[in-house]
Amino acid sequence: MFDLVLRGATIVEACGTLRADLCVSDGRVAALLDPDTPAAAKVERRVDGCYLLPGLVDAHVHLRDPGLTHKEDFTSGTRAAAAGGVTTLLDMPTDEPWTDSVDTFVDKQRIARGRLHVDVGLQVALRRDATQLEAIRALGPVSFEIFTADVPAGYLHDTQASLLHALRSVKPLGTLACVSPGDQSILEAVAKGGVVEFLASRSPLAEATGIAKIILAAAQAQTRVHVRQTNSALGIDTFRRMRGLADVSIETTPQCLLFTADDYATQGADLKASPPMRTAKDRDALLAALRDGLIDIVATDHAPHSRAEKTAAYASFADIPGGMPGVQTLLATMLHFVATGDIDLPALVRMCSTNPAQRFGIGERKGTLARGRDADILVLDPRLDTRIAHADQFSRAGYTPFDGMRVPGRLTAVYLRGTLIDESGRTATPEPTGQVIGATKHGFA
CATH class of the missing domain: 3.20.20.140 (Metal-dependent hydrolases)
Known part of the structure; x- marks a missing residue:
């Protein structure tokens, strides 16, 4: 049984796009299944029409x-x-x-x-x-x-x-x-x-x-x-x-x-x-x-x-x-x-x-939604848009030079190693789950 399945989206990678359901186990991408392939999961979420980005x-x-x-x-x-x-x-x-x-x-x-x-x-x-x-x-x-x-x-x-x-x-x-x-x-x-x-x-x-x-x-x-x-x-x-x-x-x-x-x-x-x-x-x-x-x-x-x-x-x-x-x-x-x-x-x-x-030497874990990589996933809805505003910034600087910019697409969910950490700009976890990570192998594939 998978921990999480995200269904109905298009996965975006550096090499192109793929229609697939993304499955997560133990914080990593466990499988990319043909759309609507039966799969048991603790949590199943429909993200129809959205893009999944690493x-x-x-x-x-x-x-x-x-x-x-x-x-x-x-x-x-x-x-x-x-x-x-x-x-x-x-x-x-x-x-x-x-x-x-x-x-x-x-x-x-x-x-x-x-x-x-x-x-x-x-x-x-x-x-x-x-x-x-x-x-x-x-x-x-x-x-x-x-x-x-x-x-x-x-x-x-x-x-x-x-x-x-x-x-x-x-x-x-x-x-x-x-x-x-x-x-x-x-x-x-x-x-x-x-x-x-x-x-x-x-x-x-x-x-x-x-x-x-x-x-x-x-x-x-x-x-x-x-x-x-x-x-x-x-x-x-x-x-x-x-x-x-x-x-x-x-x-x-x-x-x-x-x-x-x-x-x-x-x-x-x-x-x-x-x-x-x-x-x-x-x-x-x-x-x-x-x-x-x-x-x-x-x-x-x-x-x-x-x-x-x-x-x-x-x-x-x-x-x-x-x-x-x-x-x-x-x-x-x-x-x-x-x-x-x-x-x-x-x-x-x-x-x-x-x-x-x-x-920078972290490509064995990050940068792609391939099987075995960390399930760091962005859910991007192209039917919505984003307006950048000073009031929405979490940095202590309290401003953004891009205030007022409006762009097509809205980030609706962010997962870190399969855990939902942000949903539409709101914290989704009670405690920070990030880690200090180190380099393993440097270079381009």
Whole structure:
């Protein structure tokens, strides 16, 4: 007897769609049956006319826990994820303290225990003087994060020699190296000021230079590398031309696909982040890369701040805390691009579930509704629509840059390992059921 059977839906995978009834046992997908095949189950639910998607995997999230919990914490951030259909998120290491050692990693695991509404993988910052790498790797991080600009000196790999050394250090660990592209020399050459100066300090040239350096160093070190969010035409073109040199993937974000620098005039501090919003030409190039499959992963860079921090007065635009909430709106914003015809539902699953799961080493459990995988299931009703609103957000940031957007399709149920955790934006479990999960095998299938 199955624990759960969902009947009457169309299953969406990265490779296409399938009409089948989905059966769950012991938290995993147990079978995909021809529609209405007799099957005994403890719970049977009709979801006729709906789509079943694998839970989304957000590969770039800042939960701010520990140390910055006035901005967000494990409980609020993962509750927002559950409401938006992100059943696995990968937490960046830039908290207080940074996650960069065995002690900080173990402490973060301890703090998260019993407070997660969805599953969480942890990422580790690679210091310039990194030690304990084998011991850290044994704990199961999903990546080692390498920064090339705009971070404290102990984490700054701003020369090609330092970047190459970092990638060579990660290679024997068998773990993905993630690098944020930038150019510290360009950043330091621009005086602080308003939006214009902020854009100049993090220019397309800086991004493209960073991407070129990353790919060349990865080719030399023969290390698997993921390039963190990009959003410039020059950066995308550089990646397109050079990606064949190394085992490399790339990500962008919904905000970079939707906004331009002109939107600072209305959204101001709420939209301030790195990389900055760019020109319409840059956004159009990014959309073209999305359509033709060049973009491997769409993540959110969910990075909330308190309203007091965002609305305070600052001497320069660069001083405004960078980042915005996004994990709750990942599915809805991607449905916008389905509605515009830029992508289809299988492409959404590929970029927001299957690819991040495979690339970050959790593909043996996540990213697909194949038999044996975790039963992380989204029920999407295409007959309804979704309106994104400030008032519905669970993040402590208390706002969304996508307020007012209306998209076809509504998430009506979210399952984590076969347990209903959210139903139409309402918590469906008395206690959080998420776990800290570790990487096993990295790469694309």
